[in-house]
Amino acid sequence: MKEIQVYHVDAFTNEPFGGNPAGVVPDATQLTEDEMQKIARELNLSETAFLMTIEDKDVDFRVRFFTPTQEIDFCGHATLAAAWTMATEHGWLDRATSIHFKTNIGIVPIDFSKRGEELQSVIMTQATPQIKDIEADIETISKLVGISASELDPSYPIKLGSTGIWHLLIPVKTRKAIDEAIPNIDLLKDHNMTRGICTTHLFTFDSEEADWKLYTRDFAPAVGIAEDPVTGSANGALAGYLLLENILDKHTEHDFLIGQGEACGRPGQLHIKTSSNEHGPVIQVGGSAVCTIKGTVRLR
Structure with a gap:
């Protein structure tokens, strides 16, 4: 009987649950691909990260991500959870200040931030951001996400954004409207699956919290997740969109927090840092995590 060690890790929070x-x-x-998919389905979390050894001097692990229904190319919160687990449960913090994962979208470096000997946060550098237009009228978007068209914010464009996988980014006037959104999950699933969109991400500058620059909410039925509580990849794509659309000055470094998860009872926050290099904007997304469950899965 093969026993596989597994962890349940709450990402983008310092509070269990x-x-x-x-x-x-x-x-x-x-593990085979079929076994990874079965384990992800058994754990029944939005994503599970599977780490594999690799002979590559530039990376520490190959990582694959599975939802309960399929493999996806990248997952921000599972990346953070995996880095946190290796740092705190497998001694990586004692041997290095960072860890590098090879994913389907490329190499993702993750830096550790310590206070004394204790890990405080980790921050990942995501793929260079991209945006593109989407053909969709306001009434259709309103019906998909369950928000009145009058509550969508015309100050900012509806776009697709990516730092590895594509997200539908929808500006909303108020946090109240985001919290009260009731998406049509079946319609949203069909819409996003036919367009290669991973999640639909609502955002507003009306955060209601002094420390938060933005407040967001995310739906991902196209990959088997009705609502994703706190999303690293979608908020990374959002940060890239803000720079590429000149909503934030792309030539200035930015450092801010995004709040998410309140609407589904799993509050969390993400630390966003932006800069630029010769390839364009650089997006970093970070936070802390808590390991709540440690155990083994038995495979025959």
């Missing part, structure tokens, strides 16, 4: 839970399998080297 907050943030976004992810599964982490630290040693998946001998």
